[in-house]
Amino acid sequence: MAGSDCLDSDSLDIDSLGSRDIVMMARAMKLAARGQYTCMPNPAVGCVIVLNNSVVGEGWHQLAGEAHAEVNALQDAGELARGATVYVTLEPCRHFGRTPPCADALIEAGVARVVYGMSDPNPKVAGSGLEKLRQAGIAVEGPVLEVEAQQLNRGFIKRQQQGLPWVTVKLAMSLDGRTAMGSGESQWVTGSAARRDVQRLRAKSCAIVTGIGTVLHDDPSLTVRANELELDNAADIATRQPLRVVVDSQLKTPTDAKILSVEGLAFIATACDDSLTVPIEGAEVVCLAGDDGQVDLPSLLKVLADKECNRVLVEAGAELAGAFLQAGLVDEFVIYMAPKLLGSSARPLLSLPLDSMDQQVALDITDMRQVGDEIRITARPAG
Numbered sequence: 001m002a003g004s005d006c007l008d009s010d011s012l013d014i015d016s017l018g019s020r021d022i023v024m025m026a027r028a029m030k031l032a033a034r035g036q037y038t039c040m041p042n043p044a045v046g047c048v049i050v051l052n053n054s055v056v057g058e059g060w061h062q063l064a065g066e067a068h069a070e071v072n073a074l075q076d077a078g079e080l081a082r083g084a085t086v087y088v089t090l091e092p093c094r095h096f097g098r099t100p101p102c103a104d105a106l107i108e109a110g111v112a113r114v115v116y117g118m119s120d121p122n123p124k125v126a127g128s129g130l131e132k133l134r135q136a137g138i139a140v141e142g143p144v145l146e147v148e149a150q151q152l153n154r155g156f157i158k159r160q161q162q163g164l165p166w167v168t169v170k171l172a173m174s175l176d177g178r179t180a181m182g183s184g185e186s187q188w189v190t191g192s193a194a195r196r197d198v199q200r201l202r203a204k205s206c207a208i209v210t211g212i213g214t215v216l217h218d219d220p221s222l223t224v225r226a227n228e229l230e231l232d233n234a235a236d237i238a239t240r241q242p243l244r245v246v247v248d249s250q251l252k253t254p255t256d257a258k259i260l261s262v263e264g265l266a267f268i269a270t271a272c273d274d275s276l277t278v279p280i281e282g283a284e285v286v287c288l289a290g291d292d293g294q295v296d297l298p299s300l301l302k303v304l305a306d307k308e309c310n311r312v313l314v315e316a317g318a319e320l321a322g323a324f325l326q327a328g329l330v331d332e333f334v335i336y337m338a339p340k341l342l343g344s345s346a347r348p349l350l351s352l353p354l355d356s357m358d359q360q361v362a363l364d365i366t367d368m369r370q371v372g373d374e375i376r377i378t379a380r381p382a383g
Contacts, residue, residue: 057084
């Protein structure tokens with residue numbers, strides 16, 4: 001189970017690295033991140049087993065419906081798990097789902113101590129897995145690196161606690177804040193490195209939302225393309241395509257749109273009355289009309305959460321992206337800024353009719369880095 005980039009499990013002087021629990025939990029986080037492209041709708045979880053200052057087992061949750069991180073790590077450790085300390089990024093489950101409870105597996109393996117990153121975000125079960133371990137005589141400590149653990153599974157947490165997915169709006173703009181020429185021409189504002197980076201955003205998402213305007217103008221497929229991921233398991237990741245969602249109030253999606261030709265159903269949210277809608281091959285069409293005659297975006301997100309979507313990526317034009325922001329539904333922006341000027345007649349980043357400075361939308365920048373020739377800015381609405 002342990003990969004070539006794993007810590008040396010034969011002679012690891014953990015104490016020399018600093019706090020044992022922090023170092024091992026950080027390693028478990030790194031393992032958990034390996035599953036973030038493939039384990040949805042489950043959370044990404046990593047596990048490290050340590051005995052006598054040596055790593056004897058490692059694992060992560062690789063695919064939904066298959067063994068969880070703890071079970072994979074226990075299999076890696078074998079009999080060396082008895083009396084060991086287990087570091088796991090998420091509280092071990094105690095309920096039967098598609099796999100047996102991980103808490104039971106740890107108890108049966110005879111581990112002595114469990115250190116967890118964060119508790120289960122489901123209010124109905126949070127803490128019960130830890131309590132079962134304590135009742136079995138296992139020492140339980142944590143949380144350790146809780147903020148980092150929560151960041152890793154923020155979509156899963158939000159869906160469990162609020163019944164909504166985590167919403168990321170992806171935007172690409174010139175240095176003067178423009179996304180396309182006045183004619184609509186937009187290929188390409190950003191370079192190939194930024195577009196490859198977007199492929200990873202798509203691969204981490206359960207659904208990709210776009211608007212009918214983008215479908216009519218660009219005819220995108222909104223797929224994850226393995227050849228652009230630049231990841232070791234890119235081919236496996238690309239086999240799980242995100243749900244493709246079109247916000248199409250008047251049901252104008254062409255029957256030959258690329259978004260309908262990819263394997264698996266697309267999802268079209270319309271404001272048309274159900275009695276007036278017609279079936280579209282390759283798509284599930286649902287009426288989610290708001291009071292303004294447009295698609296009700298909060299209802300759309302609720303439906304996607306019911307479909308077990310943890311993370312939703314919005315790749316749309318200024319109108320729909322602005323509508324998500326105005327409705328207070330954006331958790332995060334990922335903005336790629338290209339070193340170009342498109343001019344004053346080009347199209348703006350967002351359709352956001354503001355009239356005074358006191359209406360401005362403040363953002364907290366959480367990350368900024370260079371991707372190819374572009375600057376990638378990650379920001380969240382302040383407050």
